[in-house]
Amino acid sequence: MIMKSLRADTAKIKECSICLTKVHYKADTCPGCQSYLATGATKKTIRKEIAIKYILEENKIDFIHDKIVDGGCSRHRPDFVISTSWGVIILEIDEFQHKRKNYSCSCEITRMKKLFHDQGVSHLLFIRYNPDTYKVCLGTKKFTTIDRQNYLIRYINEQIDKFADFAPDFNLACSYLFFDGFTPTQPPMDVMDPYAIDSAVVASEVKSFLSKKYKNAIMPPSDAPSGLQEYISGIILEDKIIYCLHDDPPPAEEIPPEYKCLFVPKSEQSSMDDLRSFLATFDN
Numbered sequence: 001m002i003m004k005s006l007r008a009d010t011a012k013i014k015e016c017s018i019c020l021t022k023v024h025y026k027a028d029t030c031p032g033c034q035s036y037l038a039t040g041a042t043k044k045t046i047r048k049e050i051a052i053k054y055i056l057e058e059n060k061i062d063f064i065h066d067k068i069v070d071g072g073c074s075r076h077r078p079d080f081v082i083s084t085s086w087g088v089i090i091l092e093i094d095e096f097q098h099k100r101k102n103y104s105c106s107c108e109i110t111r112m113k114k115l116f117h118d119q120g121v122s123h124l125l126f127i128r129y130n131p132d133t134y135k136v137c138l139g140t141k142k143f144t145t146i147d148r149q150n151y152l153i154r155y156i157n158e159q160i161d162k163f164a165d166f167a168p169d170f171n172l173a174c175s176y177l178f179f180d181g182f183t184p185t186q187p188p189m190d191v192m193d194p195y196a197i198d199s200a201v202v203a204s205e206v207k208s209f210l211s212k213k214y215k216n217a218i219m220p221p222s223d224a225p226s227g228l229q230e231y232i233s234g235i236i237l238e239d240k241i242i243y244c245l246h247d248d249p250p251p252a253e254e255i256p257p258e259y260k261c262l263f264v265p266k267s268e269q270s271s272m273d274d275l276r277s278f279l280a281t282f283d284n
Contacts, residue, residue, distance in 0.1 A: 003102075008245075010035040015103055030090060033081030040138055048093055048095060048131045049066075049079060049093045049206070051131075051149075052079075052091070052093060052129070052131075052149070052152070053065060053080070055149050055152075055153060055164050056080065056091075056153075057271060059153050059157075061082060061153070061156060061157075062082065062083070063080045063082045063091075063195065064080070064081040065079070065080055065081075066078075066079060066080075067081075069081075069115065069118040069119060071118075071120070072115075072117075072119075073114070073117070073118060073170045074111070074114035074115065074117075074118050076111055076115055076118070077090065077095050078090045078115055078250045079091055079092045081119075082156065082160075084159075084160050084163070085160075085164055086123055086168060087121045087122060087123030087124055087125070087128060087163075087168070088119050088121050088123070088124050088125075089124075089125050089126075089156065089159060089160070089168075090115060090124065090125070090126050090127070091126075091127045091129060091156070092127070092128050092129070093129055093131060094128045094129065094130050094179075095130075095131065095132060095152075103262075109192065112172065112174060112192065113172065113192065113194045114124055116171070116172045116194040116233075122167070122171060123163070123167060123168045123170065123171060123172075124171070124173075124174070124194075125159060125168070125170075125173050125174070125175065126172075126173070126174040127155065127156065127159075127174075127175050127177060128174060128175065128176050128177065128179070129151075129152055129177045129178065130177065130178040130179050131145075131148070134178050134179055134180050134182060135180040135181065136181075136182070137182070137183055140182075140183055140184075143178065145182075148177075148178055151177070151184060152177060155175075155177065155187070159175075170191045171188065171193070171194050171195070172191070172193070172194040173189055173192065174190045174192070175187050175188070175189045176187065176188050176189075176190075226278075239260075239263075240258050240259045240260060241259065241260050241262060242255065242256075242259045242260070242261045242262070246247065250260060
């Protein structure tokens with residue numbers, strides 16, 4: 001008796017609704033896209049990022065995708081990390097130019113500085129790519145989606161090759177592609193000092209450090225002495241410590257005698273290394 005060979009039931013195989021890879025018939029998305037959805041990302045956002053991922057792969061650009069930097073302190077997950085001979089390029093997909101109500105430019109700058117220190121390199125270039133609508137300059141034609149993607153790949157390769165023989169003249173910089181007012185011949189680039197810190201960076205570092213070390217740190221203190229309100233950034237009740245983020249220390253006579261005051265300068269001349277050295281005094 002001759003039996004018919006078994007055939008795979010193709011009806012039980014379908015495509016991921018986001019990236020179109022093959023998935024089990026009971027699943028709507030592949031494991032990779034499902035992990036994106038778990039973070040709260042929308043399907044439209046994921047599709048835009050996955051599209052860039054495929055384009056990078058097709059053009060043989062090596063990258064690390066959506067992972068916390070090994071050994072980094074910030075726990076941030078950059079979209080794409082591209083290693084070069086001179087440093088690192090981080091490509092971020094900025095949907096709608098980050099025109100969200102909860103988006104803060106200062107927060108994003110702080111994030112870029114933290115990722116610079118996480119990477120531990122001397123030179124880091126961010127490329128922020130907007131896949132959505134933008135306003136063109138007068139006399140500039142609008143790029144199609146394919147034209148934009150081709151421009152992005154060309155720009156990345158140019159930056160990789162540009163500094164192959166000599167180091168960039170910046171430590172940290174950011175290019176903005178297809179944001180309002182974009183011109184292809186001279187895309188805007190901001191240069192930042194990753195070692196200069198502001199109050200937001202200081203506050204974030206101090207809060208993160210102390211919240212891990214002390215369970216009863218108050219940030220900011222609601223019951224601080226009235227004369228110290230403008231100085232004090234937090235109180236640690238257990239060890240009777242007041243810590244301050246200010247360019248001038250508070251008057252000694254204003255500090256309650258039962259408290260020790262630790263002063264953290266927040267001036268732009270201070271460095272992240274200075275700050276971390278200062279925080280180490282809490283362990284002594």
